[in-house]
Amino acid sequence: MYKRFLNEYGRQYWWPADTSFEVMIGAVMTQNTSWKNVVKAISRLKSCGKLSPVNVDKMTLDELSEIIRPCGYHRNKAQTIKNLVYFLKLYNYNLNQMKQLSISSLRKELLNIKGIGPETADSILLYAFEIPIFVVDSYTRRIFSRIGILAGTEKYSRIQKLFHSLPKSTHLYKEYHALIVKHAKERCKKKPVCSTCCINDLCRKLGVETPFEADEAKKSQL
Numbered sequence: 001m002y003k004r005f006l007n008e009y010g011r012q013y014w015w016p017a018d019t020s021f022e023v024m025i026g027a028v029m030t031q032n033t034s035w036k037n038v039v040k041a042i043s044r045l046k047s048c049g050k051l052s053p054v055n056v057d058k059m060t061l062d063e064l065s066e067i068i069r070p071c072g073y074h075r076n077k078a079q080t081i082k083n084l085v086y087f088l089k090l091y092n093y094n095l096n097q098m099k100q101l102s103i104s105s106l107r108k109e110l111l112n113i114k115g116i117g118p119e120t121a122d123s124i125l126l127y128a129f130e131i132p133i134f135v136v137d138s139y140t141r142r143i144f145s146r147i148g149i150l151a152g153t154e155k156y157s158r159i160q161k162l163f164h165s166l167p168k169s170t171h172l173y174k175e176y177h178a179l180i181v182k183h184a185k186e187r188c189k190k191k192p193v194c195s196t197c198c199i200n201d202l203c204r205k206l207g208v209e210t211p212f213e214a215d216e217a218k219k220s221q222l
């Protein structure tokens with residue numbers, strides 16, 4: 001599937017950011033919103049010269065929250081970014097110093113930051129720290145449940161373990177996750193475009209609702 005996606009969409013060169021800090025706050029802000037809203041929020045931080053951990057640390061929560069307003073849930077996300085910056089400050093904003101920790105300790109530390117869940121923590125580890133950890137998101141669940149590899153309701157760690165059976169490669173994990181997102185946006189949408197899908201010969205969906213989709217439909221009715 002990776003090869004098919006790569007052939008279809010080409011390299012994605014993720015994460016689109018100039019610095020590791022930009023990756024980290026992008027990973028926080030992208031939750032429950034579209035990427036174009038994150039881009040707007042990051043541009044606002046850039047244009048007022050505040051896109052660095054030191055400058056974010058100096059800002060009040062209200063100031064930060066106002067600047068990142070376009071990303072949605074801005075108050076909560078501003079608080080999470082503040083919590084993240086507090087953590088980075090403990091290590092003098094030095095990523096190499098943090099990388100001295102074992103991967104599991106660093107992951108645990110990130111998960112201890114209020115507002116950061118597994119997907120955000122792993123995005124930070126993979127794309128900012130360049131550590132080979134696979135990022136699982138709802139697109140991964142959707143595609144892999146539709147093709148029949150997952151039920152889609154498995155725990156995050158169970159799905160991640162499946163991808164960790166691939167060769168441990170930062171490059172591979174970065175590209176594969178990005179390609180999964182691309183495929184979910186281009187073809188395997190909520191209403192999939194199966195006729196032109198590059199893996200339709202591998203897929204068992206063919207109009208059958210998966211447990212993951214049934215679960216999503218139930219949630220949307222609540």
Ligand code: SF4
Nearest residue numbers: 188192194197200203
């Ligand atoms: S065939 Fe359809 S449901 Fe299956 S992966 Fe492709 S777009 Fe998704």
